[in-house]
Amino acid sequence: MTNLTLTPGPVERHLRARRDTGRGLLMPYVTGGITPGWTDYLRAFAAAGADAIEVGLPFSDPTLDGVTIQQASDTALARGASTRRILADLSGLPDLGVPLVVSTYYNLVLHDGGEAFCAALRRAGVTGLIVPDLPMHEADELTDVAAAAGIELVLLASPATPEPRLAEISRRSRGFVYAVSLMGTTGERAALGASAAELTTRIRRGTDRPVLLGFGISTPDQAREAGRHADGVVVGAAVMRRVLDGAGPDDLRAFLATLRQALDQE
Amino acid sequence: MTNLTLTPGPVERHLRARRDTGRGLLMPYVTGGITPGWTDYLRAFAAAGADAIEVGLPFSDPTLDGVTIQQASDTALARGASTRRILADLSGLPDLGVPLVVSTYYNLVLHDGGEAFCAALRRAGVTGLIVPDLPMHEADELTDVAAAAGIELVLLASPATPEPRLAEISRRSRGFVYAVSLMGTTGERAALGASAAELTTRIRRGTDRPVLLGFGISTPDQAREAGRHADGVVVGAAVMRRVLDGAGPDDLRAFLATLRQALDQE
């Protein structure tokens, strides 16, 4: 059974601390191995004021991702990306001052086995883990295994999640609660859905753990609006579309700076 | 009911008379309306020593004909041939000194009605009729109607015809008995089948009416051999192939002369 009395881990402590200064949190995403020098994106993210960085381990069948991240995954895999190589790349990085959170599909975790997988993450300096196809009721074992390895397993909450379950997710999630802003896949959207505010409010009723809104947040305006409800945002497809279009670390740094600014204005 | 006590009609009398001189009988066939001056073929036939002439009324669905006569029928129909026109053409002919026998499928007879059809034949100088898809057991009515109009309805006998029926056909046939030399459609063949001799012998057991062998007889040699068993031959496809290939009346006259000669040698 998951030990519910654990004290917060480093990711949560870091995010809480930043939030408590009144800062809107920003967690940009990059698909690991997407370009030869892909870790430069991480440096750029940190420099642009990211509060945490999400690194995707590409999977052959990203069933919860829209076209942009599907394409990014395919590109990275075609370049030979794998869990092992991506973690090796991360190991070579200096401390960026913000927590690294890996996200991937459960098959890649199972492939190595939860213990080995989490140990490898930890060795690479990763402290958080997001597994979008491992919902709360299947996550107990990995939560414990991860915790034992020093990894915080983040759970996702969705607008469709009904009441008692939502509180349970908020309680059992580690690091932060990943609030899925809308009923859909990842990918840029024209506007933030009403469901985002609603869901955040509902989550907040049960926890004071940081809540980051993700899925579809693509523009400074959307980030600003999301920041009004949640503690911060995850920005994935909007980053990856630029990367796929050839944008380099500096371009991304500039883009993230606009998001940072939007969050800070709030 | 067919009046079985009728005395022979002109076709039969003519053929009997010729046969009784020891002559092998020759009945060439032409598809009516096959060329603009198609009746010239009839003159050529007579001149070449035909003992009777068969004129086919082309039908859209010649189910008992092989490719040559199918093609001849199609050609004639495409030229606008019809019962009416063909008979009109025949009406214009002088007496050729040999009986004219029309052959066609039963649908064309039914179309005008047996009585009108036979009357029209008679008016055109025709005295015999062959309807290959009107077998003996369906032929009573037409036999009588034809007889009343002065037309002899020839019945066909086949190698497959069993015994009591064969005698019946021989008895009921008028003009002559048409012995189908083989189990097949009309069309040229490499050799005369054994069934030809056998069938002729069987027919002869029951009648002294003239017996002509038809279907597949294409060469002088075959005619000569057929003449050994039967009273004569019908030659259709071998004539029509030449006509379709462009042979004129003189060419056909020459061809028929070879058959005449072969029959006479016997």
Place this chain on the structure above:
Amino acid sequence: MRDVSTSSRSVPTMGEPRALGRFGEYGGRYAPESLVEACREVAEAFREAWADPGFRGTLAELLALHAGRPTPLTPARRLSGELGVRLYLKREDLTHTGSHKINNVLGQALLAVRMGRRRLIAETGAGQHGVATATAAALLGLEATVFMGQRDIERQELNVFRMRMLGAEVVPVTTGSRTLKDATSEAMRHWVGVTGDTHYCVGSVVGPDPYPWMVREFQRVIGDEARAQCAAALPTGVPDQVVACVGGGSNAAGTFAGFADTQARLVGVEAEGGAGAARGRLGVLHGCRSLFLQDDDGQITQAHSIAPGLDYPGVGPEHAHLRDLGRARYVTVTDDEAVGAAIRLARTEGIVPALESAHALAWVIRAADAGELPAGSTVLMTLSGRGDKDISTLKELL
């Protein structure tokens, strides 16, 4: 609406034909002398077999275990609602190989075995009868040769390959209109040469005696089953209308046979361009006296239908007789109406019918819309086959 004088007349219809295979003035055995004996043998063998419970039992078993009989009677609920009638479909599309043709073919193939034949020949239009023949031949270890018009070969590619896959030889017929009529002529021509070891498996209620009678008897299973199913499913026991499409007329004959002695009105639906019963005149073709489309000179004209199985200029002799008696009536629908009906059935009932069968439905729809079928009347329609074979035709159209 109901024509009492017709429907209440009690005629002993759809029994055995009279002598010489006559249905009224139609039928007969107008075969070339070379085929007369072969026809007689088939007639004799059929008569014996049909009286033999052993033969019937074997056939019934094949129909059940191999062909999937009985077929259901499906209430077409959504379409019925739209039309304001109660429409029931006799589902011959669910038989093995996808049409009613298999009923007849299994019967004839079994008869061929009984007669010591080692080979079947057949003509085919839509290819359904050819596929059924190839199937029965494979099942019973016979050889099969199927004659098919070149034009039909082109529009029914799927079935051509199915036949070949089943081991049958498919012979393209390039004469005449290159459709069913010519394929039939060619099969007859071929049969003359091989009667000794080959059975000609005619595909509809046409041809020389005993075919029209025999094929109707082999298809009677449709009507017999439907009669019993209607008795169980319909409040009235017997439907008001019994409807089937008519090419040669075998699915209609088999269906009608189950209802000939009832008050049900019988409706045969022909293709506008192949309306032998509705618009043919007396003639003889392919061995029988019946109604055929002809020109002023007595030449058989070419039929034209989007449904290859209805693309035949004549109709079986018993239908001609039923028409004369007034026991059945024969109506026509256009290609467009048939295609529309096919789509409508697909969208309302999830059934893509053969274009042949869609003709029957098109009439039901038209008659219901026109008020010719009183609201609430019950209609039994034989869905003679499934539409898979027509998909490429439809695809080009839609």
Place this chain on the structure above:
Amino acid sequence: MRDVSTSSRSVPTMGEPRALGRFGEYGGRYAPESLVEACREVAEAFREAWADPGFRGTLAELLALHAGRPTPLTPARRLSGELGVRLYLKREDLTHTGSHKINNVLGQALLAVRMGRRRLIAETGAGQHGVATATAAALLGLEATVFMGQRDIERQELNVFRMRMLGAEVVPVTTGSRTLKDATSEAMRHWVGVTGDTHYCVGSVVGPDPYPWMVREFQRVIGDEARAQCAAALPTGVPDQVVACVGGGSNAAGTFAGFADTQARLVGVEAEGGAGAARGRLGVLHGCRSLFLQDDDGQITQAHSIAPGLDYPGVGPEHAHLRDLGRARYVTVTDDEAVGAAIRLARTEGIVPALESAHALAWVIRAADAGELPAGSTVLMTLSGRGDKDISTLKELL
């Protein structure tokens, strides 16, 4: 030959899954959080419906009247003679739309109506599940959208048009291998956005709980019917071997369910290039924990099979469990063996099987030839579908 230790073991297999939809260590509900509630609703609705005689009655009626159940058990007499075994075929090819997929789809469509959904979505490989879904949707007045890999769209043209004719929207999937796996991913992605009014009609015993269980229960009718038919037809009552092809594994699961508590040996036959059960390793895909083909990095590899319905790199979780238990075994056959078996069945029994089903037969032939099936042993094989859809594939090959 008989492995007594395995076959006599009495395990309570193929009942309800354990908590969280587990079959042994497999199964579960590994759905994104956005779909968890939708899955729960389906599970709850299914559990209630399945316990409701009204629902069961309506479904049974649809299966009988619309889909043509029961399907026959056909003794394959000529092929049995050649092989020296007694082979019986459970004829799912005779169902409406031509494969066992309709059994499941009618169940789920009825459930969707019960849940107040107005629309069905589905993934399809061979197109059979798509056609079945489009059919059920038309029949029950629902909308339907079918996701299909671009590669499958190309090789199953006929089915694509059938779906459209039935009123369904067909969405081409151009990602990944452009086959079933990718179509499934795309359907799941789409479902996330429309759970409120749309039921995801999964086509095999895969996906998150309750699908593997529910689909097996809807397919159980195959095994239940076959069990009763074997009891009546076989001297031994129960066949020695029960064989079915395995893509996701629904026809096999439905068949096996009828025989799980007997001495019959259960054999699942996979495509050589899609052998999830025979050669997969533990993983999670499309919502469930099971066996999947993967590379050394844990990426799912692309399956390759001439049979689009077997072109899936995984297998349903219950099969993984049956394999672990030793209750069923899983074997593979090559494309060539399957094609050969299809032709052989066509030529000996007059049945052109779906290439998927031909895999099951290919194993029977191989095992009989190799003496693995003792002479005279009885084999029940589920013929999951008819081969019409594969004709163009075969045509290119032959």
